[in-house]
Amino acid sequence: MTACHAGAPPQTSDAADLSAPAIALVGCPNCGKTALFNALTGSRQKVANYAGVTVERKEGSFRTPAGRPVRVLDLPGTYSLRARSPDEEVTRDVVLGRRGGETAPDILVCVADATNLRLVLRLVLELKSVGTPLVLALNMMDIAKRQGVEINVERLSAELGVPVVPSVAVRRGGTQALLQEIDKLCLGGETLRGSNSWHPLEAGELRALHREAERILKACSFRPADNTLTGRIDRVLLHPVLGTAVLLLILFLMFQAVFAWAEPVMDLIEGSIGDLGALIGGLLPDGLLRSLLVDGIIAGVGSVLVFLPQILILFFFIILLEDFGYMARAAFLMDKIMGGAGLHGRAFIPLLSSFACAIPGVMATRVIDSKRDRLATILVAPLTTCSARIPVYTLIIAAFVPNTTVWGGFGLQGLTMFGLYATGILAALLVAAVLKRLVWREQPEPFLMELPSYKRPSLRNVALGLWQRGTIFLKRAGTIILTLSIVVWFLCTFPAPPADATAPAIDYAFAGMIGHWLEPVLAPIGFNWQIAIALVPGLAAREVMVSALGTIYAVAETGDAAAGALEPLLAAQWSLPTALALLAWYVFAPQCIATLAVVKRETNSWRWPTILFLYMLVLAYTASYAVFHISSALLG
Amino acid sequence: MSLLTNTSSTVRLGGGRRGLRGHVAGLSPVDVSGINRDELERRLIEMGFIEGARIELLHEGPFGRDPIAVRVDDTTVALRRRDANLVIVTVQEG
Ligand SMILES: Nc1nc2c(ncn2[C@@H]2O[C@H](COP(=O)(O)OP(=O)(O)OP(=O)(O)O)[C@@H](O)[C@H]2O)c(=O)[nH]1
Ligand SMILES: [Mg+2]
16 A cells, blocks of 8 residues: 555645545654644644544644645554553554544654653554554654753664654744655655554563663663753652642632633623623514523523633643643642542542533543543542532522621631532542442552653643634534523423413423422422422523522522522521522532533443433432431421 | 562662662562552553663652652653552662
8 A cells, every 4th residue: 555645636625635645643642742733734623532432533634845735643642552541542543543434544653752762762663563654753852952962863763764853843844854754755655554563562572672772772862961950840849748739829720710710701701692682582572482592592502601711711721731741740749639539640630620610620531541530530520519509509508508607717608618619529539439449349550650841831732722622612512502402491481381370481381390290209308399490490500590490489680680689588488408408419419411411422422421410319319318307307 | 589589779669768769670570569460560661660770769749658750761750659569679879
């Protein structure tokens, strides 16, 4: 098979053309594959998932200096083709051409961190056995030069038997040599694919290859005494006390940013959605269409869209810290605590993200390489208190918890809020421990992670990463969440109330029927039929519960004003045990269709969102039951 | 194996303290970790823990001094002590 099609007619579009030769970027984690991919393709890239697995698939296209269109694949980092995580399986299968529906790449570009060649040279030797034309790109040459690392490129190329080119992924023109090499490989169109003799390597073979890599490294490169900048930074950031303090400070900043900075933008979005609703409401005659558009679609999608600023800010921090090289340090510092719950140190970041919203949290689990660990993290992430619970917590706390201070200065209301957060975290760790120890009966996975040297993040990479996260989220809001909003609207609207209706319209609709039907089931945990009905639209998004209660108690105001008007009403109508039981319900209840949809997408099956929904439901019911009865007994 | 009997100058990496320097003497032939030993061995080799590699224990985790960050030749690797126990280090005095 030829590597490239020399005689192919010139392409008129830059869009991925399936007949164009395909290049796959392979290499150890953190060597700059994604940066190189971004440098080659600009924004001409498509992010999706590999079929059947939840590993991200990034494909893009570009033209070589000779004008040849080329497709590029960015692959997850790996130290060897012997796969042990879904990420690495994808890399292996793509490289070997084993992924169904995809042909093997025509050229492999092995990307190496020029300042850290030892491990990647072993990988190069392994990749040679695959038989696909191979180029070694010595990336991060700028850093290598600064550190005084010298590499004899010609000698290295001769020793390895593959072309070697230097590259700087984050600098304009830094990929010139690589592009020329790709053109050269394509030029004859005759580059024959060798035979594939790859097999999973045993320890002995690994050792032999490592020795060979060591020998080549000695012969071809010189590095001065250790680079100390990373070491000096680590002396602070990994210090048992200082490092932990810095980590807490960063977390505090992140929280501050997510909640404070996002606020004005969220208000703006909320306002615009309200305005849009009012505008369309004004244009259309009163009727079903208006109700569908305004109350169903705009309100439903809007209630999820308001989280976009929080999600972008959160991912801004995550991408920045990841690019800087800090995430691996955070995982190092938190590994003991996460390990206590049977989780990987890297699970810390997704769980943290979930405080803003479980959606980015679930999306951030992609950094966890063990499949089970990742699943466990996804399943417990929705237990941490997301910001959508805050409006509900605030309403009930304000109505039922007296605004007094206890234990010298702590506000009782604040303490209650803190208690709810703490319960969420504890529950997440406990459920993870149960999953890993009892359900899956797993030996803990080994935790081996390279601590990369610190780097100045590249703005362009951060921007591209944010753009990708944003579009993924928006696409989801546009499809699944749109559909579900319509379903919930339908349930709350049909059938229409009779002309002489006295109760609020929702009481006559399917939602009302479901509420009344649920009432006996929910009575043991202290919920009345009003709560039962409000739980139905609250499925779309937790905070919708507040406005639903407003509708049911026929409060004229909406949004924040509704909460203000509701407080005295609820305080008068609900017993304290009922209120406490509802708080307990909200700590655990799986009331967020968007989260379930994301879990479906990230795990590629309905199985896990179903399990998530059911286990959280059981927890919520049990907790509310216990809280209702214990508090009833105590309060006599 | 001699490298195991000569305890005066070899230690298991998992028991090492900050500042420990030396070379990898070998990977213990016995199962010390509870996980699949062959798999752990291969992972360790892939991260550069191979006979003769230069080792320095740089950092210890804040809780229970676990995990540890180890310099292995030019690479810094974080790992848990129980996994590090597979690695036997010839201590470099001074
Ligand atoms: N100075 C410099 N920095 C680079 C270069 N290439 C990549 N980086 C930076 O190195 C860091 C890691 O780069 P990535 O592209 O995320 O690495 P990756 O290989 O995709 O990592 P994984 O996907 O985790 O395997 C980022 O902060 C990049 O900005 C380079 O040539 N020079
Ligand atoms: Mg990458």
